[in-house]
Every structure is written in structure tokens, then in C-alpha cells.
Amino acid sequence: MTSAQPRGPVDSSRIPRYAGPATFARLPRLDEVGTADVAVVGVPFDAGVSYRPGARFGGNAVREASRLLRPYNPAQDASPFALAQVADAGDIAANPFDINEAVETIEAAADGLLGTGARLMTLGGDHTIALPLLRAVARRHGPVALLHFDAHLDTWDTYFGAAYTHGTPFRRAVEEGILDTSALSHVGTRGPLYGKQDLDDDAKMGFGIVTSADVMRRGVDEVAQQLRERIGDRPLYVSVDIDVLDPAHAPGTGTPEAGGLTSRELLEILRCLAGCRLVSADVVEVAPAYDHAEITSVAASHTAYELTTIMTRQIAAAATTADAETGRAAATGAAGA
Template sequence: MSTPSEQSAARPEPVGPVDSSRIPRYAGPATFARLPRLDEVGGRTDVAVVGVPFDTGVSYRPGARFGGNAIREASRLLRPYNPAQDASPFALAQVADAGDIAANPFRIDEAVETVQAAADEILDSGARMMTLGGDHTIALPLLRAVARKHGPVALLHFDAHLDTWDTYFGAAYTHGTPFRRAVEEGTLDTDALSHVGIRGPLYGRKDLTDDEKMGFGIVTSADVMRRGVDEVAQQLRERIGDRPLYVSIDIDVLDPAHAPGTGTPEAGGLTSRELLEILRGLAGCHLVSADLVEVAPAYDHAEMTAVAASHTAYELTTLMTRQIAEARDGTS
């Protein structure tokens, strides 16, 4: 059997972003962080950044179908070294832009099946997924695919809203219902479910009691403000343990002052700094895939939301590539 050093010597170096000292950031195609397309790395990657331009499941303002490309455009400014995590994520493992999963915008049930099939294919290749939505409906098929590979997973859900409601207008698949369906289907480890950033009015007290019965713990945005990001991150790490972890982020977890470009904004949210610091505090967790949804560029003044989203996806990608490198080199 070859040693880790021999395996490392035989492994090709990852193809990184376009060199911005040679080609200006505003030039060329807008892949995520100016990384290569999947076909440019032979169709194999460690982390696939994939878009799902679908927002038929929204209950208020539409437009998140354009979110993935807005995030890609904003990500042109990302650089290859992440000082907050002391890592060069695109040198640690191969990250590539896998393009978009095209889903039927007129039939939610068919779109859910399409997204799940595409996610299955990506995960079966050995890659982890960093998915750019799209609305939060897509979390359900993504969780189905991840659970098919890893078994029931821990879920860390950043959002202003619970997204554990039963139906909207009789529809079971919407952006407000994915995590109730996921619990019902057994894709989640109900001993390790957390919401972060919850706030705002609800339909009734029953929303909270139903959510608790499903196994969710709640860290409100006020909790983050009062307790601080380090304590919150520690609590989340303890709840997650060594389970495979899926992170799902609705950009409306951020206050509208930081992320106005979303469909259902709520006052009193996290700052972008708080969100990024909590994510950095997840180092050591077994992050198997993640999504970032509900960026609606039509409402996004000066691309503030897309910029925050691009940095959020960057931190998540860095966590994944660090874990891949540590596992490969036997340092985890």
C-alpha cells in the first residue's frame, strides 16, 4: 500500500482560479471565484459548486432563480488565500463550477425529482456539493441525496424562518416546508438539528411546539447578539458532534441592512460578520455538503446580498477543502 506522501506525489495539483494579476477580475466568464468549469478538470472534482435556478416554491417575492449567477458575479473579488481560516482552499483540493441544474419552473414535484437525481450523480462521483439557489425548496432533494450517501445527517439551518411548516395553499413542497418533509422522510438525525437566526412573527405558538417535537433546537438572532459567536459556535459543535453535517443557509438570516436582496426579509437579523464567524467556528465538524439560497438580485442594492453570499459560500468551501486535505494527509 502506498504511503500518504506517495499518494500526494501521484495526485495532480488542483487547478485554481484565473490569475487576476494577468486577467482583470471583471473579464471572462463568471464561474464561482473564477474557478475552472467541471469539464475543464476532466469531470472530477472534490467540491462541486452548482447552481439551481429555481424559485417556484416562494411564498412572497420571487427572483431567487437569478441568485446563483449573482453570487458567481460577486465572487469575482474572492482571492485564493483565506486568512480567517489560514488556508488556500483552492490549492488544498479541486474545486470546480459544475454549472446549473435546470429544473422545471412550472412543476415543483418534477423539479424536486430533477434536483435530487442531479445531486445523486454529483455525490456518487465522490464530490461534496456547495449549492447556490434558488429558493429553499431545493434543500429537500439535496438532503435526500446526501442522506442516501451518508445516512441521516445533522442539520445546521441558518434562517430567519423555521421552514418546518406543513403546507402552503395545500402544497407540500415549498420553501417553507423542506425540513418538515426531511424529518418525515428520515433523512435527518433528529438528535442534531439546529436553527440559527430565527426571528420575527409566527402564525402561532404551535409553530414552535411542532418544531420542537421534530427535534430542532433554536438559537435566535437575539441569542447570537447576547451570547456572542464563540459561545454559539461551541454549542453547535457540541450538538453536531462527529456526525456528517449538512449546512443550509437562507441569506435572510442576515439583517436586511446586510442582505436586502431576498424574498422574505425580517428585521433584527445577524450581521454578515456574525454569520461568517459562526461558520469559521465549525472547523473540525464533518461538513459533507451545503447550500446557500434565497438571494434575489432584483432587490439587492449595490450587490450587498450577493457579496455577503459569495463570502459565505467561500467560508463553507474552505471548511470542506480543509477537511478533505486533512483526511487525505492523515492529519485529521
């Protein structure tokens, strides 16, 4: 944890929410604070989509919607921006015409940010970006547990012969050995598939599936308990495709599917993960051109807020434990002298 007192958001009682630059939650830029415990970074890339483009504009739309976020999170009884330094790290600019090069660029930039000790809260962009992000995270933590919120499996092999698309990142991640295959879960999946083989292939990779209908029938608490048991104490990466939400709650996305989660269900499940070791996360596939009411961006900003709160709570708790252990060691040394 950074040693200085965290610098929080702009005071909205003094400067109107609609004024000033749109950083995430009106937090300082990374270059204004030097280092951060959680770096919020955008990846304006959508060259991997198979249907409607536009997620390249998602990160900035989420930032604009996040102007309404406030510093105290009552659902988690925490003031996340006072617990640890959270800063907006700007965007990772990737080649929109060369997916392979873009994947390499995103991985290198993520690796650099993680190398400072920060955890990442990434705003996409399409789901292609999850693969380079996972590579960078696994380099520090080893194979990670994955909790994947999405209408779709994203474990297909190729599209038009291309190995890197928004429908393939988690198959590549399994093949590369960067996921802990004993702790993989999809949540919110639904809709038609190419064939039953899609499910068979997915199961062979180690994924468990909680469909959107499962959440409706079983309820948030039971589903969250199942997910926590599967994750255990492993380092966890959470990837949220905003199309996990029903189009009524998130119309602004590239491949909408009927019958999805409500925003309330998604947020409640995330809040139930507070005890898990969340090492980084992403929220992707926000395509604001299809949602002029900004419903999708608002939902995505709150999703990122809950994930950020979990990370800052864990960082603060770890710092408290470290301070206590240092105090005990000092006391033991003094007694021995």
C-alpha cells in the same frame, strides 16, 4: 481527493477580475478538470416561494460577486483552492412550472454529482431545493446533522395545500428520516409566526433554536460552542438562507425580517465549524433584483467561500491521514518481509 494538482482560479494579476466567464471564484468549470472534490452548482429555481420571487437569478449573482474572492483565506489560514479541486459544475435546470418534477430533477442531478465523490456547494434558488439535496446527501451518509441558518423555521406543513415549498423542506426531511433528529439546529430565527404551535411542532421534530437575539446577547463563540457540541462527529449539512442576515446586510431576498445577524456574525459562526464533518452545504434565497448594490450577493459569495474552505481543509486532512496510514502499512510489510 483527486490525484492531480488542483487547478485554481484565473490569475487576477494577469486577467482583470471583470473579464471572462463568471464561474464561482473564477475557478475552472467541471468539464475542464474532469472531476472535483467540491462541486459548486447552481439551482436557478424559485417556484416554491411564498412572497417575492427572483431567487432563480441568485446563483449567477453570487458567481458575479465571487469575482472578488481571493485564493488565500486568512480567517481560516488556508488556500482552499490549492488544498483540493474545486470546480464550477454549472446549473441544474429544473422545471419552473412543476415543483414535484423539479424536486425529482434536482435530487437526481445532485445524486449524480455526489456519486463522483464530490461534495456539493450549492447556490440557490429558493429553499425548496434543500429537500432534494438532503435526500441525495443522506443516501451516502445516512441521516445527517443539520445546521440551518434562517430567519424562518421552514418546518411548516403545507402552503395552499402544497407539500413542497420553501417553507416546508425540513418538515419533509424529518418525515422522510433523512435528518439525524438528535442534531438539528436553527440559527438566526426571528420575527412573527402564525402561532405558538409553530414552535411546539418544531421542537417535536427535534430542532434546537438559537435566535438572532441569542447570538447578539451570548456572542459568537458561545453559540458556536453550543452548535459544535450538538453536532458532535456526525456528518453535517449546512443550509444558509441569506435572509438570516438583517436586511441591512442582505436586502436582496424574498422574505426579509428585521433584527437579523450581521454578515460578520454569520461568517464567524461558520468559521468556528471548521472541526465538524461538513459533507455538503447550500446558500439560498438570494434575489438580486431587490439589491442593486449587490450587498446580498457579496455576503452570499463569502458565505459559500467559508463553507468551501472548511470542506477543502477536511478533504486535504483526510488525504494526509490516508497517505500516512499507507506509509505505515508499507513499512510494516517491508519489516515483516
